[in-house]
Amino acid sequence: MSNEEIKEIISSTLPSATYDETGEWLNVIIDSKDWKKIAAECRNGALQMDFLFCLTCVDWKTHLTMVYHLTSTKHRHNIVVKANLDHAMPEIETVCDIWRTAEFHEREVFEMFGVNFLNHPDLRKLILEDDFKGFPLRKDFEDPINMIKL
Amino acid sequence: MELKEKDNQAFPGIIHETPGGGIVVSTFDSIINWARSNSLWPLSFATSCCGIEMMSTASAKYDFSRFGFEVARASPRQADVIIIAGTIVNKMAPVLKRLYDQMADPKYVIAMGACAISGGPFFYNTYSVVKGADHIIPVDVYIPGCPPRPEALLHSLISLQEKIKMGMTRDQIRGEFKG
Numbered sequence: 333m334s335n336e337e338i339k340e341i342i343s344s345t346l347p348s349a350t351y352d353e354t355g356e357w358l359n360v361i362i363d364s365k366d367w368k369k370i371a372a373e374c375r376n377g378a379l380q381m382d383f384l385f386c387l388t389c390v391d392w393k394t395h396l397t398m399v400y401h402l403t404s405t406k407h408r409h410n411i412v413v414k415a416n417l418d419h420a421m422p423e424i425e426t427v428c429d430i431w432r433t434a435e436f437h438e439r440e441v442f443e444m445f446g447v448n449f450l451n452h453p454d455l456r457k458l459i460l461e462d463d464f465k466g467f468p469l470r471k472d473f474e475d476p477i478n479m480i481k482l
Numbered sequence: 483m484e485l486k487e488k489d490n491q492a493f494p495g496i497i498h499e500t501p502g503g504g505i506v507v508s509t510f511d512s513i514i515n516w517a518r519s520n521s522l523w524p525l526s527f528a529t530s531c532c533g534i535e536m537m538s539t540a541s542a543k544y545d546f547s548r549f550g551f552e553v554a555r556a557s558p559r560q561a562d563v564i565i566i567a568g569t570i571v572n573k574m575a576p577v578l579k580r581l582y583d584q585m586a587d588p589k590y591v592i593a594m595g596a597c598a599i600s601g602g603p604f605f606y607n608t609y610s611v612v613k614g615a616d617h618i619i620p621v622d623v624y625i626p627g628c629p630p631r632p633e634a635l636l637h638s639l640i641s642l643q644e645k646i647k648m649g650m651t652r653d654q655i656r657g658e659f660k661g
Contacts, residue, residue, distance in 0.1 A: 460610070461573050468609050477607045478572075482606035 525561035530568030
C-alpha cells in the first residue's frame with residue numbers, strides 16, 4: 333500500500349493526525365489521547381498492521397515523545413507513530429491488548445523514562461532493581477554516587 | 483649421592499639418589515600447593531563477552547584442561563577457582579558474593595577483562611555497573627583486555643598456578659594469619 337492510501341485510511345479515522353514524510357517511513361504524529369483508537373484501527377482495519385516492532389520514548393528536554401514502529405506482514409508496509417507527552421505527567425494508553433509484545437516494551441519505557449501506561453496489566457520494573465530511584469534515560473537524571481562524569 | 487633441585491614445573495622437593503631408587507625430601511606445604519595448583523576446577527561464571535573468550539579457551543583450540551582445569555563445575559561447592567568473565571552490574575553483585583561464599587576453601591579468584599578489573603568501558607557515566615569485581619570479592623589475578631585473547635587467559639591461569647605454588651594468593655595469606 334502506498335503512503336497516500338495509508339494517509340487516507342488514517343485520516344478518515346482520525347482527522348487531526350499530521351504527517352511527516354521526510355524519513356524512510358511515513359511518520360504519523362497524533363495526540364496521545366487518540367492513540368488507542370488509531371492503534372485499534374491499525375491492527376484490525378484495512379491496514380492490518382499486526383507487528384509492532386519497536387516501542388520507545390525520546391526525551392526532548394521540554395517534552396517526551398512516544399515512538400511506535402508498526403509494520404504489516406501481509407501488505408509489507410511500515411509506519412511510525414509519534415505521540416507527544418507532557419514532561420510533568422507523562423501518561424498514555426497501553427496497547428498490550430492489541431499487540432502482546434507491548435507488555436515488556438512498555439515496562440522498559442516505564443522504568444527508564446517514567447511514562448505511566450494506563451490499564452497496563454503488570455507495570456513494574458523490568459531490568460533495574462526494584463528499589464531503584466529515578467528514571468535513568470531522562471536527560472535530567474543525576475546519580476552522583478554511581479555515575480562518574482567524563 | 484647427588485642433590486638435585488627441580489624447577490617450578492615438576493614435583494617440588496630435593497631428590498637424594500640412593501641405590502635402588504631415590505628419596506624425595508620436601509615440605510608438606512609445597513606438595514599440597516603443587517597438588518592444588520595442578521587441579522583447579524573453575525566455576526563457570528560468564529556474564530558478558532569475556533565469557534565467549536573463556537568458552538573458546540575451554541574448547542579444542544586453546545584447551546585449558548591441559549593445565550588441569552578439566553571440569554568446569556556448575557555448582558560452587560565443587561569449584562576451586564571462579565573466573566569472573568564479564569561485567570558485574572549492581573543487580574548481579576549480591577549473586578556473585580553469595581556464590582563466592584558458597585565455594586569451599588581454598589578458593590581463588592581471577593578477574594578477566596576490563597569490566598571485571600575496574601568497570602572497563604563502563605567506568606564513566608553509568609548508573610548500574612560495579613566498578614571492578616574487587617569491590618565485591620578479593621581477586622588474585624587480573625587479566626587486562628577487552629576481551630583478553632585466549633592466550634592471555636592461559637597465561638593468567640599459569641600465573642595463578644605459580645602464585646599458588648609460591649603461597650602468595652589471598653587465600654593462603656589469609657590462612658597464615660589465622661593462628
